[in-house]
Amino acid sequence: MEIKGKIVGIDLGTTYSLIAYIDRGAGHPKCIVGPYGSTLCPSVVSVDEDGTVIAGQAAQRRLLTQPERTIYSVKRLMGRSVEDVQDELKHFPFHIEPASGNVIRVRLGEKVFTPPEISAFILRELKSWAENFFKETVDRAVITVPAYFNDAQRQATKDAGRIAGLEVLRLVSEPTAAALAYGLHKQQRGRVAVYDFGGGTFDISTLKLISTEEGDIYQVLSTNGDTHLGGDDIDNVLLGVARKEIQRDLGLDLSVHPGSVQDLRKALILAKHQLSSAEKAEVHVPLEDGKFYVREFTRREFENLIEPIVARTMGPVKQALADAKLVPSQIEEVVLVGGSTRIPLVRRTVSEYFGREPHCELNPDEVVALGAAVQADILDSGVTTMLLLDVTPLSLGIETMGGVVAKIIPRNSTIPASAQELFTTGVENQTAIDLHVLQGERELAKDCRSLARFQLKIPPGPAGLARIEVKFVIDANGILQVAARDLRTGEQHSIEVQPSYGLNDTEVERMLEESIEFAEQDFSERQLIEARNEAETILKATAKAFDGEAVEQLSRDERAAIDQSIERLRDSARGSDYKLIRTNIDELNQATMHLAELVMNGALHTALEGKRLDDV
Amino acid sequence: MSVTQTRAEAAGTSCWSCKAATNGAHFCPTCGKIQPLTRDTNYFALFGLPEKLGIDADALEQKFHKLSWKLHPDNFVRADDFERNLSLERSSELNDAYRTLSDPLARVEYLLEHEGMRKEGTTKQQAPPELLEEVFELNESLDELHEARESGEGVTELRGRLESAQKDFQSKLADVDGELNAIFARWDAALDSDASKDARGALMAQMNEILNRRSYIRNLVANVEQELTKTS
Numbered sequence: 001m002e003i004k005g006k007i008v009g010i011d012l013g014t015t016y017s018l019i020a021y022i023d024r025g026a027g028h029p030k031c032i033v034g035p036y037g038s039t040l041c042p043s044v045v046s047v048d049e050d051g052t053v054i055a056g057q058a059a060q061r062r063l064l065t066q067p068e069r070t071i072y073s074v075k076r077l078m079g080r081s082v083e084d085v086q087d088e089l090k091h092f093p094f095h096i097e098p099a100s101g102n103v104i105r106v107r108l109g110e111k112v113f114t115p116p117e118i119s120a121f122i123l124r125e126l127k128s129w130a131e132n133f134f135k136e137t138v139d140r141a142v143i144t145v146p147a148y149f150n151d152a153q154r155q156a157t158k159d160a161g162r163i164a165g166l167e168v169l170r171l172v173s174e175p176t177a178a179a180l181a182y183g184l185h186k187q188q189r190g191r192v193a194v195y196d197f198g199g200g201t202f203d204i205s206t207l208k209l210i211s212t213e214e215g216d217i218y219q220v221l222s223t224n225g226d227t228h229l230g231g232d233d234i235d236n237v238l239l240g241v242a243r244k245e246i247q248r249d250l251g252l253d254l255s256v257h258p259g260s261v262q263d264l265r266k267a268l269i270l271a272k273h274q275l276s277s278a279e280k281a282e283v284h285v286p287l288e289d290g291k292f293y294v295r296e297f298t299r300r301e302f303e304n305l306i307e308p309i310v311a312r313t314m315g316p317v318k319q320a321l322a323d324a325k326l327v328p329s330q331i332e333e334v335v336l337v338g339g340s341t342r343i344p345l346v347r348r349t350v351s352e353y354f355g356r357e358p359h360c361e362l363n364p365d366e367v368v369a370l371g372a373a374v375q376a377d378i379l380d381s382g383v384t385t386m387l388l389l390d391v392t393p394l395s396l397g398i399e400t401m402g403g404v405v406a407k408i409i410p411r412n413s414t415i416p417a418s419a420q421e422l423f424t425t426g427v428e429n430q431t432a433i434d435l436h437v438l439q440g441e442r443e444l445a446k447d448c449r450s451l452a453r454f455q456l457k458i459p460p461g462p463a464g465l466a467r468i469e470v471k472f473v474i475d476a477n478g479i480l481q482v483a484a485r486d487l488r489t490g491e492q493h494s495i496e497v498q499p500s501y502g503l504n505d506t507e508v509e510r511m512l513e514e515s516i517e518f519a520e521q522d523f524s525e526r527q528l529i530e531a532r533n534e535a536e537t538i539l540k541a542t543a544k545a546f547d548g549e550a551v552e553q554l555s556r557d558e559r560a561a562i563d564q565s566i567e568r569l570r571d572s573a574r575g576s577d578y579k580l581i582r583t584n585i586d587e588l589n590q591a592t593m594h595l596a597e598l599v600m601n602g603a604l605h606t607a608l609e610g611k612r613l614d615d616v
Numbered sequence: 617m618s619v620t621q622t623r624a625e626a627a628g629t630s631c632w633s634c635k636a637a638t639n640g641a642h643f644c645p646t647c648g649k650i651q652p653l654t655r656d657t658n659y660f661a662l663f664g665l666p667e668k669l670g671i672d673a674d675a676l677e678q679k680f681h682k683l684s685w686k687l688h689p690d691n692f693v694r695a696d697d698f699e700r701n702l703s704l705e706r707s708s709e710l711n712d713a714y715r716t717l718s719d720p721l722a723r724v725e726y727l728l729e730h731e732g733m734r735k736e737g738t739t740k741q742q743a744p745p746e747l748l749e750e751v752f753e754l755n756e757s758l759d760e761l762h763e764a765r766e767s768g769e770g771v772t773e774l775r776g777r778l779e780s781a782q783k784d785f786q787s788k789l790a791d792v793d794g795e796l797n798a799i800f801a802r803w804d805a806a807l808d809s810d811a812s813k814d815a816r817g818a819l820m821a822q823m824n825e826i827l828n829r830r831s832y833i834r835n836l837v838a839n840v841e842q843e844l845t846k847t848s
Contacts, residue, residue, distance in 0.1 A: 416708035
């Protein structure tokens with residue numbers, strides 16, 4: 001038997017991605033801590049001048065320094081066409097190639113990539129975390145997708161896995177994965193609603209958790225959502241307010257300063273996080289020409305601003321309950337997943353609707369990855385002790401006369417699911433029948449999502465003689481497969497499928513080969529280079545602060561502590577232990593915290609003084 | 617989306633692996649290998665049930681879960697492509713069957729289709745004779761509502777008329793459901809008493825007629841609902 005490497009569960013998120021495994025000793029799933037000491041890997045990818053691709057924390061830092069070569073929230077582009085993402089382009093600095101066609105191509109510096117390739121860089125980064133942790137190859141994974149992802153978005157995610165050199169054993173819906181981790185943790189049975197409000201997507205799923213002789217069944221009853229609604233949208237609202245105020249009060253147009261926009265965005269996100277526990281949060285961001293944006297947000301103002309976004313989640317929630325034929329009081333537990341559920345307004349809205357306090361004892365950032373690891377372990381062990389019965393989020397249909405869609409598999413059908421349709425010819429010697437497959441709930445083909453068009457080839461003969469049965473199967477990943485059979489001869493028919501959106505197999509294979517070239521560089525070698533670069537940056541910044549006036553206000557002890565940290569960092573940066581360098585960077589950061597504050601206050605002071613002079 | 621080429625299905629009487637007789641079972645009784653679908657599947661038989669229309673929902677769910685444990689693709693991750701594909705076919709059929717039988721309307725429609733008594737998409741959208749008068753009045757009210765809305769006239773009185781018609785049709789829908797339940801019971805009794813083919817045929821014809829009537833009223837209710845939300 002072929003020897004296989006380790007298997008993992010991956011949450012490929014809009015803002016952060018995580019990788020988890022089953023700790024056999026502890027008997028429960030755990031997230032792997034990356035080289036920066038966190039389980040969260042920012043879903044950010046950056047391309048260096050020399051063509052090196054960087055993903056994760058290091059790329060996130062480059063969002064501020066090299067915004068043109070760096071991309072975040074690429075999940076929003078997965079499985080979509082240029083036409084689909086016009087709205088996103090207003091809010092996200094994606095540089096999309098004009099002739100992208102059905103597969104988006106994004107420019108990063110000198111290179112051009114498709115969204116699955118960019119996601120593959122994030123997956124490779126996570127894979128390297130895990131391989132470094134296990135000291136073993138990781139080649140198979142369960143990857144989570146938003147429950148409301150359509151066929152093209154799921155296929156794009158699977159392609160990303162393949163390009164990253166991972167065999168994707170299963171795509172699991174994020175809320176279902178969360179329910180799995182949660183159910184395991186709480187030993188809960190009954191009806192559960194999972195409200196998953198992440199960085200870029202919103203999902204709601206209702207499930208029934210049942211104990212049977214063979215083990216526990218997690219049966220999804222219904223799901224709904226919005227694949228373009230998340231914390232990103234909250235950030236964009238705040239960013240919109242700030243940009244307007246900056247234009248009005250400081251006369252600065254930030255559209256020509258992408259670096260400042262990223263600084264501002266970072267500060268506003270921090271304020272958003274603070275407002276989850278504090279009643280107010282202050283933002284001060286240095287902008288161009290020595291100008292500063294200084295602003296206080298109260299919780300109340302923040303809630304007023306984001307209320308329309310939170311309200312948008314409730315439509316899908318009501319639909320999901322109606323589809324499961326349930327009323328809110330029949331839900332026994334509500335589970336919150338995703339970073340955006342830390343917002344008090346979100347919690348309040350959910351608990352008011354369901355009339356009960358939601359559960360959040362598991363870390364909402366990690367719970368999806370933990371569930372993916374559980375499913376990965378089930379698939380790997382070959383002994384199924386827990387069974388996920390998921391559903392397809394969207395109805396599957398075929399276009400009929402007049403552009404009307406005939407639904408053949410309704411939404412919320414347990415997957416795998418299938419449907420057969422019989423086709424025949426309408427005219428003498430007709431040699432082909434055109435088929436158009438779609439996903440969506442609307443009546444007309446033009447309002448649904450096109451999945452594919454294909455032709456059934458027919459041997460010439462009298463009209464109505466041909467009997468071609470087409471079988472549509474939605475597999476356990478929520479991805480459609482089509483097969484055709486001539487009922488008269490029993491022969492399988494070959495079908496040329498042109499996917500409406502997405503890559504074909506040859507393209508994926510080519511990308512896999514190319515991505516291996518990018519990944520040549522050894523993991524620890526790269527970590528070392530990154531750590532050294534960062535050490536250099538912080539040493540320079542500290543030296544610069546020492547030249548200023550602020551340093552005079554430091555106590556003798558503080559000064560000595562900083563000097564000591566500098567010495568230690570310089571030493572370790574000469575060595576090759578990147579973890580030690582990281583520790584020393586953190587130490588120096590800690591030691592210079594007060595100094596940084598003094599420098600900031602000084603700058604602010606000058607800025608305000610400057611303003612006052614102007615006003616006079 | 618991808619395209620698969622399933623192996624041309626065998627007759628389904630002998631195991632593809634050990635050649636022993638299988639009689640259409642999910643798994644070969646001799647070697648335990650998962651078997652291809654047979655052509656003449658029947659959703660009732662799949663759950664080991666007679667073709668009765670009264671089904672205990674809990675018992676059906678338990679059977680569904682039992683079979684899910686065995687047939688779900690999770691159990692075949694390590695198998696080769698051929699067996700994986702069989703699991704996909706078998707488990708999708710199981711899910712289709714459960715989806716159909718767990719809904720009373722889908723269940724009776726399936727029974728009639730399976731017996732060749734009803735063809736999907738060919739239900740006649742003709743007003744049932746006893747409803748003709750009311751449907752005529754309703755359509756008139758709907759037309760008036762259209763006109764009133766376009767000319768900007770008051771619609772309060774018309775709305776009132778439509779709402780009461782709506783209530784009327786909704787109660788008719790409830791009546792039809794009552795009729796259906798009654799005939800389901802008669803069907804089940806006919807099976808128990810081993811009724812003649814003709815007697816069963818007559819019952820199915822009646823069920824077909826009731827279903828057509830139901831779908832007609834259901835559409836009316838949906839139409840009126842749509843018009844009412846437009847005017848509100």
